[in-house]
Amino acid sequence: MTRQFDVAVIGAGPAGLAAATEAAQSGLSVALLDEQQAPGGQIYRGIETASAARLKLLGADYAEGRPLVEKFRASGAEYMPGSLVWNVTIDKVVEFSRDGASSRIRADAIIVATGALERPCPLPGWTLPGVTTAGALQILLKASGIVQEDAVLTGSGPLLWLLASQMVDAGVPPRAIVETVPNGRLLQALPHLPKALWQRSYLFKGLSMVRKVRRAGVLIYRNATGVAVEGATFATALNFTAGGKPHRIETRTIALHQGVVPNQQVTRLLRCDHVWDSSQHCFRPVIDAYGATSADGVYVAGDGAGIGGAKAAAIQGQIVAIGLALRAGRGNGERLAHLHSALAKEASVRPFLETLYAPAPQILSPADDTLVCRCEEITAGSIREAVRLGAPGPNQVKSFLRAGMGPCQGRVCGLAVSAIIGEERGETPDDVGYYRIRPPLKPLLLSEIANFATSDAQEHATE
Numbered sequence: 001m002t003r004q005f006d007v008a009v010i011g012a013g014p015a016g017l018a019a020a021t022e023a024a025q026s027g028l029s030v031a032l033l034d035e036q037q038a039p040g041g042q043i044y045r046g047i048e049t050a051s052a053a054r055l056k057l058l059g060a061d062y063a064e065g066r067p068l069v070e071k072f073r074a075s076g077a078e079y080m081p082g083s084l085v086w087n088v089t090i091d092k093v094v095e096f097s098r099d100g101a102s103s104r105i106r107a108d109a110i111i112v113a114t115g116a117l118e119r120p121c122p123l124p125g126w127t128l129p130g131v132t133t134a135g136a137l138q139i140l141l142k143a144s145g146i147v148q149e150d151a152v153l154t155g156s157g158p159l160l161w162l163l164a165s166q167m168v169d170a171g172v173p174p175r176a177i178v179e180t181v182p183n184g185r186l187l188q189a190l191p192h193l194p195k196a197l198w199q200r201s202y203l204f205k206g207l208s209m210v211r212k213v214r215r216a217g218v219l220i221y222r223n224a225t226g227v228a229v230e231g232a233t234f235a236t237a238l239n240f241t242a243g244g245k246p247h248r249i250e251t252r253t254i255a256l257h258q259g260v261v262p263n264q265q266v267t268r269l270l271r272c273d274h275v276w277d278s279s280q281h282c283f284r285p286v287i288d289a290y291g292a293t294s295a296d297g298v299y300v301a302g303d304g305a306g307i308g309g310a311k312a313a314a315i316q317g318q319i320v321a322i323g324l325a326l327r328a329g330r331g332n333g334e335r336l337a338h339l340h341s342a343l344a345k346e347a348s349v350r351p352f353l354e355t356l357y358a359p360a361p362q363i364l365s366p367a368d369d370t371l372v373c374r375c376e377e378i379t380a381g382s383i384r385e386a387v388r389l390g391a392p393g394p395n396q397v398k399s400f401l402r403a404g405m406g407p408c409q410g411r412v413c414g415l416a417v418s419a420i421i422g423e424e425r426g427e428t429p430d431d432v433g434y435y436r437i438r439p440p441l442k443p444l445l446l447s448e449i450a451n452f453a454t455s456d457a458q459e460h461a462t463e
């Protein structure tokens with residue numbers, strides 16, 4: 001028999017952990033699934049096993065994850081680590097692969113807390129071995145204590161500076177930071193500064209990271225354009241223009257970053273309504289004040305609902321869970337007003353950061369010969385050509401070219417493909433839309449789908 005829960009939470013980052021804890025404490029039966037082997041999500045990755053030295057290295061914000069995980073562990077929610085969710089249906093069946101076999105659970109409500117993904121950075125040479133994302137370098141550091149030597153970090157966004165300062169603390173500073181924030185962006189962001197000052201601790205933290213990286217002697221290039229990775233079979237150098245001059249830095253390790261965007265795979269699969277967020281340059285699901293999407297019984301909390309950071313994610317998780325408990329006639333809403341105002345305070349810094357660190361124009365509109373869909377090796381030029389031949393949207397481009405049909409199922413190229421089509425057709429992102437996402441959400445072996453746990457398979461056969 002398929003196991004039934006009141007709530008299934010997908011994702012054990014701050015949003016999912018807080019939501020599962022709150023819901024379980026209200027007396028609801030809760031399952032929390034995450035493909036990782038340990039709770040924490042992106043920001044608190046490896047938090048339970050981090051040594052004192054690693055906790056110190058990764059800073060106070062990272063250490064805040066420990067009490068969150070401890071509360072979750074004590075909450076009575078059922079934790080299903082190593083569970084890759086590959087399908088979710090509108091009747092709230094969650095199918096997942098764990099230890100090489102698939103299972104399914106049912107729930108009355110689903111909380112999607114699948115967080116953010118790094119924005120794809122299609123630029124010349126980005127698919128060469130040796131090129132990675134800033135987040136990937138940080139995962140190595142958090143999960144295994146490994147720091148890449150001689151790395152060049154390029155792009156824009158707070159994570160770039162956070163990673164650089166963590167590398168400095170680890171005693172292996174990056175070779176250089178090549179920032180693509182255009183001159184004049186700070187001026188554009190200034191009108192948002194007064195509101196951002198409500199959360200001045202974030203701004204001070206940012207400034208101190210920049211100071212630390214500078215003091216460590218890391219080469220810093222600003223206002224870089226024309227960023228391109230050089231190499232025949234692997235990355236050998238980064239080329240760019242800065243200060244009116246061409247530069248070339250030889251390196252085998254290049255980390256790209258242009259901010260993070262909501263992971264929309266599950267909400268797209270469930271055909272929830274989405275809207276273009278012009279400040280964050282990405283789609284996000286449409287939700288109400290309690291995280292409810294347009295799909296009945298499906299909720300979103302955390303960065304998957306729009307980028308707000310770890311603290312906001314945990315607050316949203318609590319709000320969604322309290323709302324669910326109230327609907328089930330449990331708990332009370334006394335804390336809701338406080339949580340909503342804490343969420344609004346957290347959000348106050350976002351417009352400043354979003355304007356300052358908006359993605360580089362080169363990324364939003366890649367040159368014709370730049371690969372966009374890396375799985376199927378489709379260039380920006382062929383996507384434009386497909387549009388000229390009559391493909392009106394991402395799904396037709398997918399049929400024409402196989403873009404988005406590879407192992408990543410559009411997770412990496414989706415936003416870039418929609419942006420190129422919009423630019424070519426002169427349409428808004430909302431008009432262009434996004435890939436129609438289908439299961440499996442992530443690559444997995446056919447044997448994992450075929451190998452359903454016996455009880456689930458039998459039930460499936462009688463349905």
Ligand SMILES: Cc1cc2nc3c(=O)[nH]c(=O)nc-3n(C[C@H](O)[C@H](O)[C@H](O)COP(=O)(O)OP(=O)(O)OC[C@H]3O[C@@H](n4cnc5c(N)ncnc54)[C@H](O)[C@@H]3O)c2cc1C
Nearest residue numbers: 011013014015034035041042085114115135302303309310
């Ligand atoms: C690579 C990366 C590194 C980051 N590092 C930092 C940082 O150091 N500091 C900081 O302040 N912010 C960081 N951020 C931003 C950050 O993710 C958050 O603001 C915060 O972690 C959001 O919390 P969340 O709970 O919404 O999502 P997350 O913390 O991202 O958690 C989402 C969880 O969902 C799981 N998941 C996703 N899809 C599936 C699926 N199909 N099946 C099963 N599980 C699934 C993931 O494994 C993950 O554990 C980072 C973002 C990224 C993308």
